Amino acid sequence: MYTVVYSVALSGLNGFLVGVEGDVQNGLPAFELVGLPASSLREAKERVRSALINSGYQWPRGRIVISLSPSDWRKNGTGLDLAIALTILSATQQIAPLSSHHIALGELALDGSLRGFRGLYTAAEFALQQSRQAVVIAPSSDEIQPLYSECDNLLPFNNLANVTGWLCDGNAQRHTTTRTLTVPTAPAHIPFTQQGVNEAFDLSDMIGQRVAKRALLIAAAGNHALLLCGPPGSGKSMLAERLNTLLLPLSQLEMSSLRQIYSVAGLPMQDHSLRPFRSPHHTVSTQGLLGGGAQPRPGEVSLAHHGVLFLDELPEFSRQALEGLRQPLEVGSITIARSSLSCTFPSRFLLIAAMNPCPCGYAGSHTHACKCDAQAIRRYQAKLSGPLLDRFDLSVWMESEYKISSPENESPSYGKILTSGDARERILQARLLRERHETDAKRRLDPSIIASLAPETRELYSRLVNQLHLNMRSAKRILSVAQTISYLDNRIEINPADLAEAVHMRALHPIENSFAEM
Secondary structure, three states, rough: EEEEEEEEEEEEEEEEEEEEEEEOOOOEEEEEEEOOOOOHHHHHHHHHHHHHHHHOOOOOOOOOOOEEOOOOOOOOOOOHHHHHHHHHHHHHHOOOOOOEEEEEEEEOOOEEEEEEOOOOHHHHHHHHHHHOOOEEEEEOOHHHHHHOOOOOOOOOOOOHHHHHHHHHHHHOOOOOOOOOOOOOOOOOOOOOOOOOOOOOOOOOHHHOOOHHHHHHHHHHHOOOOEEEEEOOOOOOOHHHHHHHHHHOOOOHHHHHHHHHHHHHHHHHHOOOOOEEEEOOOOOOOOHHHHHHEEEEEEHHHOOOOOOEEOOOHHHHOHHHHHHHHHHHHHHOEEEEEOOOEEEEEEEOOOOEEEEEOOOHHHHOOOOOOOOOOOHHHHHHOOOOOOHHHHHOOEEOOOOOOOOOOOOHHHOOOOOOOOOOOOOHHHHHHHHHHHHHHHHHHHOOOOOOOHOOHHHHHHHHHHHHHOOOOOEEEEEEEHHHHHHHHHHHOOOOOOOOOHHHHHHHHOOOOHHHHHHOOO
């Protein structure tokens, strides 16, 4: 007898509907699975067979053919186990045929219990979007609990027997977890404190380093890539770890996008609105950093989506991995192409990197003598290409000398930022001002930021571009940093001081600093 049950397979972050067609005929016992299944799917036969028998059903003594349509799209993963089991039960008339509105998701254990699988959240969300009448049958899992309150058609079950019992008598005999399901929600307004912030990391822990703190604030307010350079012990890693405490909480839409990425990657998703902070070791492979594999999975650049990617000891990363960052930094996504498929993963992250100026680490230091010769320093810094360095909007030199200064001596232009809470408040005001300004600019149809500059500011900008021989990208990003500085100072208009600070922040390049001291 022929029957069909619908399920969902994934290609990257994109789901597609799969018709699991089954036909059971008399003949020699055989099980054929066709439709370009991956190896993980080919093993479904033994899982489904044991699950059916241990759930009290009969394994048919005949020829079983399961076809996965569309047949020219490769399917992978274990999420089709439940659909295959229900197809066999329906084809052998052990249960009634399923409606076309039912979509079954889940991996089967040998005892018939339902398990989650890699990409469960993404598959369930895609299934719910197919039709308002779709009834999604999925395993009871914490991963998909945020979807429970959004749609009544998502039915979580614990095992195959519960599913068939619900299908046969029409009663919702489902057994969810006994604990209360709580859904993390983002507040309607953005608060000054974040849920899940590690209180051990605060900007007030950093003493001195006023320029670096200012650069960190600008980077957080305008999503500008930041490069920290300095001798060992100057606080580069310590400062970078505090960047995440300055960022505003995730919105509901951003959190949903992150859940899809982490679900496909097979990693647990955080249960708070704090933005992700990814810090891979410098031995990470190109595939681990950018994503890839025979069945492409998200890399660190995608796991840091809507968050921070921190690369410590930047020159120690492989050249191929670093050069691969250039595309996601520009377009906010990365495309991984294989012979049979092409997957695009979002990767809009805030990049912060730290490096030493030379192999020994003390080139350009005022407190320690460098043991490296000029050729060794050039060879070390040549590991970073010009196009990659050009994508850092801010470059800051951090001296290792430990100086304690009172808050009264802090320069007013650097805002006297003492805590991460104070910084978040300023960043919030800057972002709100930017949203209002961009909305008004669209209404006025302003062609660019340059058109809105005052005459003296425009003249200074032109002189800087010509004298510093800036390329188009550098000129544009300096102007963008200057605009962020004006927003932080609660202004819309860019003045000459904003441009000067933006150029100063970009000119503090580690290569220039290290050779200036030789």
